Amino acid sequence: MADRWSLFRRSIVTGTLIEIETLAKDYYRGKVVIPVLSDISLQIEQGDFLALMGPSGSGKTTLLNLIGGLDTPTLGSISVGGERIDKLGQGQLATWRSRNVGFVFQFYNLLPVLSAEKNVELPLLLTNLSRRERKKRALAALAVVGLQDRASHRPTELSGGQEQRVAIARAIVSDPGLLVCDEPTGDLDRTTADEILELLQLLNRDYGKTIVMVTHDPKAADHANHCLYLDKGSLTGSQAL
Amino acid sequence: MKYLGLIWAALYRKPLRSLLTLASIFVAFLLFGMLQSVSVAFSQGIDFSGVDRLIVAPKYSIIDPLPEKHVFAVQAVSGVERVAHRSWFGGVYQDSSQFFPRWPVPVESFLAIYPEYLLSDTEKQAFINTRTGAVLGRPLAEAYNLKLGDKIPLIADIWPNKDNVGWEFDLVGIYDVADSSVDSEQMFINFEFFDEYRQWGQGTVGTIVVKINDPDQSAAIAAEIDRLFANSPAETKTTTEKAYNQMFAKQVGDIGLIMTGILSAVFFTILLLTGNTMAQAIRERIPELAILKTIGFSNMSVLMIVLSESLLIVLVGSLPGLLLAGFLLEGLRESVSLFNGVELSGLILAQGLGLACLMAFVVGLPPALRAMRLNIVDALGDHL
Numbered sequence A: 001m002a003d004r005w006s007l008f009r010r011s012i013v014t015g016t017l018i019e020i021e022t023l024a025k026d027y028y029r030g031k032v033v034i035p036v037l038s039d040i041s042l043q044i045e046q047g048d049f050l051a052l053m054g055p056s057g058s059g060k061t062t063l064l065n066l067i068g069g070l071d072t073p074t075l076g077s078i079s080v081g082g083e084r085i086d087k088l089g090q091g092q093l094a095t096w097r098s099r100n101v102g103f104v105f106q107f108y109n110l111l112p113v114l115s116a117e118k119n120v121e122l123p124l125l126l127t128n129l130s131r132r133e134r135k136k137r138a139l140a141a142l143a144v145v146g147l148q149d150r151a152s153h154r155p156t157e158l159s160g161g162q163e164q165r166v167a168i169a170r171a172i173v174s175d176p177g178l179l180v181c182d183e184p185t186g187d188l189d190r191t192t193a194d195e196i197l198e199l200l201q202l203l204n205r206d207y208g209k210t211i212v213m214v215t216h217d218p219k220a221a222d223h224a225n226h227c228l229y230l231d232k233g234s235l236t237g238s239q240a241l
Numbered sequence B: 001m002k003y004l005g006l007i008w009a010a011l012y013r014k015p016l017r018s019l020l021t022l023a024s025i026f027v028a029f030l031l032f033g034m035l036q037s038v039s040v041a042f043s044q045g046i047d048f049s050g051v052d053r054l055i056v057a058p059k060y061s062i063i064d065p066l067p068e069k070h071v072f073a074v075q076a077v078s079g080v081e082r083v084a085h086r087s088w089f090g091g092v093y094q095d096s097s098q099f100f101p102r103w104p105v106p107v108e109s110f111l112a113i114y115p116e117y118l119l120s121d122t123e124k125q126a127f128i129n130t131r132t133g134a135v136l137g138r139p140l141a142e143a144y145n146l147k148l149g150d151k152i153p154l155i156a157d158i159w160p161n162k163d164n165v166g167w168e169f170d171l172v173g174i175y176d177v178a179d180s181s182v183d184s185e186q187m188f189i190n191f192e193f194f195d196e197y198r199q200w201g202q203g204t205v206g207t208i209v210v211k212i213n214d215p216d217q218s219a220a221i222a223a224e225i226d227r228l229f230a231n232s233p234a235e236t237k238t239t240t241e242k243a244y245n246q247m248f249a250k251q252v253g254d255i256g257l258i259m260t261g262i263l264s265a266v267f268f269t270i271l272l273l274t275g276n277t278m279a280q281a282i283r284e285r286i287p288e289l290a291i292l293k294t295i296g297f298s299n300m301s302v303l304m305i306v307l308s309e310s311l312l313i314v315l316v317g318s319l320p321g322l323l324l325a326g327f328l329l330e331g332l333r334e335s336v337s338l339f340n341g342v343e344l345s346g347l348i349l350a351q352g353l354g355l356a357c358l359m360a361f362v363v364g365l366p367p368a369l370r371a372m373r374l375n376i377v378d379a380l381g382d383h384l
Ligand SMILES: Nc1ncnc2c1ncn2[C@@H]1O[C@H](COP(=O)(O)OP(=O)(O)OP(=O)(O)O)[C@@H](O)[C@H]1O
Pocket: A027, A028, A029, A034, A036, A054, A055, A056, A057, A058, A059, A060, A061, A062, A063, B377, B378, B381, B383
């Protein structure tokens, strides 16, 4: 297991990782403006595990997408690791995401035609790593999530929990500092959900990943260090856990 | 190249659908390879190189007769070694489904020019000396169970005889052929007897066959012969045997036009089919494409991935189709004389591959553009 530690463990850095100021996001449906987020300011520390909660439609996913650089704000600024990502164009954002963020979604979103290993390898196709090195890293990431013996399985041959582990391995394979997770346990039963949450906790604690996780589940939020509440597009409270 | 695994995997997504698409592309390009080769061979100029036999045919219509005195005039052209001729007898043996060509020929000169019809010396002499004599290819004799000395009755259609009764010939020889490219399903009869006994048309022949001394002179001699009869009532067109055979087939219809028509129809169908398949495949894969973009694949790489998939599927279908066409033509060339010289050239292969690329582009571009423009947030949420 030497790999497991050498490849993905990072020294814990302290300081602010994410800084959001007076952020607002509107969507447009034709000419109709839909205000989704307004006047959001917050800071997320390096190495934090933050849960984002709130009723359906409150804008959690929207905020998470902005933090992960999938979308750009209408107003305000977001800087991640000192970089103003709200200023980046689409292409630059794509490159930035590939280097700095891992994504985990509720519905795993694995490519059904690729094996677990090939799914995990996908982000590495964007690097200059050799084929051997890519394979080595993909297998190491699968080892971190405890699926080294399922490398050649297709997603259809895996359980939901296992699929989510593969998705997590894919999120960490290029060793990003930040993981954003949108209801990662939303589609899993209690026991499996807890296993996934423990895995995220491990990644946070032992691998120094900063994690922002949207969830509806108070039990899930318990695994985090902090909790932020969102309602109708505004922050309504925060709580240390 | 790193993306090859990813692109290749797309073929396995819906194996049955991929297989059907591949099969239709395969068939389309098989047809393309065959038809294009035939069409090119038929529209080629006449290749006189290395040819020592020429066919002198009427210039305007292959059913016009030529005066027999042309034969003597051709014989006098310098460089001509020997001249014979043949005519189309037509006729019916037993019933009209039993068809094989029957040619009245001047026996001695014809056999001298065509040594590939193998007859024993006794049979040859018998053919020359028997006015009502006829010879058949061995497969025909065997098929009709005919032996030397048997009578072969033929009902006249084009050529009634002076007594207005059925024609009757004596089988005096059964010929073998030197190799399989020679037509062994023909009947030759004695022109002299045919010419005397027919009701009309005396002194005319169908086409003249010319043996020349020096193959290098074939084009010049052909031109000389045609010049000889220019502005006469029976102008001629002198070509090689191969070109003549193909001209014969061409009379059936404009081969080139028919082939282009068939090909256009086939490709139009394939384009619709493949286009629909690709569009459908992309619709199903929107979440996957969104995830690729999420991970950091640029819009351009997603575009290229989808285009490459399209290229891959078209190439995997078309290349074997083209190769099989080449293969089949090789076989046909050896067994069917009409296919003599019909081959899948490098040019046609290149045209086929060019067409494949064009098709991949036309079919792949709309879904590729769609994939490129896909908005991640919309695609991941249900906001489409
Ligand atoms: N691309 C979009 N176009 C238009 N409206 C959108 C878009 N994305 C989100 N919205 C709207 O913004 C609001 C917030 O959506 P968001 O997905 O962020 O909510 P959420 O808190 O994640 O909800 P849930 O818990 O149901 O996932 C909703 O009213 C939604 O309809």
